[in-house]
Amino acid sequence: MAREETLPTSDFAFDLLKELRVPYNVRRHSLKVADKALEIAERIKSKEINFDLIEIGALLHDVGRCQTHGFKHALIGANLIRERGLSEQLARICETHILGGIDKEDAKQVGLPERDYLPVTLEEKIICLADKYLAGTKEVSIEQRFKKWFEKYGKTPILVKAKARIENIQEEIKNLS
Numbered sequence: 001m002a003r004e005e006t007l008p009t010s011d012f013a014f015d016l017l018k019e020l021r022v023p024y025n026v027r028r029h030s031l032k033v034a035d036k037a038l039e040i041a042e043r044i045k046s047k048e049i050n051f052d053l054i055e056i057g058a059l060l061h062d063v064g065r066c067q068t069h070g071f072k073h074a075l076i077g078a079n080l081i082r083e084r085g086l087s088e089q090l091a092r093i094c095e096t097h098i099l100g101g102i103d104k105e106d107a108k109q110v111g112l113p114e115r116d117y118l119p120v121t122l123e124e125k126i127i128c129l130a131d132k133y134l135a136g137t138k139e140v141s142i143e144q145r146f147k148k149w150f151e152k153y154g155k156t157p158i159l160v161k162a163k164a165r166i167e168n169i170q171e172e173i174k175n176l177s
């Protein structure tokens with residue numbers, strides 16, 4: 001069983017984004033993702049959810065974008081969180097929010113250290129899903145989100161797999177409400 005970890009406050013999270021000079025558009029996106037993730041979490045009745053983790057995790061999920069907007073922002077964000085001695089649960093949220101999560105095989109292809117970056121806990125899944133619903137600050141459907149990505153990058157195996165994975169997460173969460 002994971003030990004209880006103390007989470008920072010939302011003020012701390014905002015200050016950290018500011019201190020690390022995470023761009024304003026990313027900060028606004030993160031606020032929207034937090035709203036959306038909380039909205040999704042509130043609909044779930046049959047499972048216990050850590051709302052504080054959802055809020056703070058969503059605010060910090062893109063913290064790694066202070067260094068890069070590439071896939072590595074997930075890992076960089078997780079490492080920034082770990083370096084500061086913050087909750088491992090927050091680091092995991094950073095690491096598992098890209099696409100529908102990234103598996104070992106995809107990780108290798110996108111230049112990440114070869115291991116799974118898949119959302120496992122409900123909180124990780126909710127933030128990963130909420131992030132897909134927000135293109136910047138604009139709310140979109142999973143279909144719209146992937147349509148844009150398919151137009152931009154083509155129907156690559158990674159994107160096709162990611163869409164199926166996020167649809168599964170969407171379905172799993174829907175069935176909990």
Ligand SMILES: [Fe+2]
Binds near residue numbers: 073
């Ligand atoms: Fe991100």
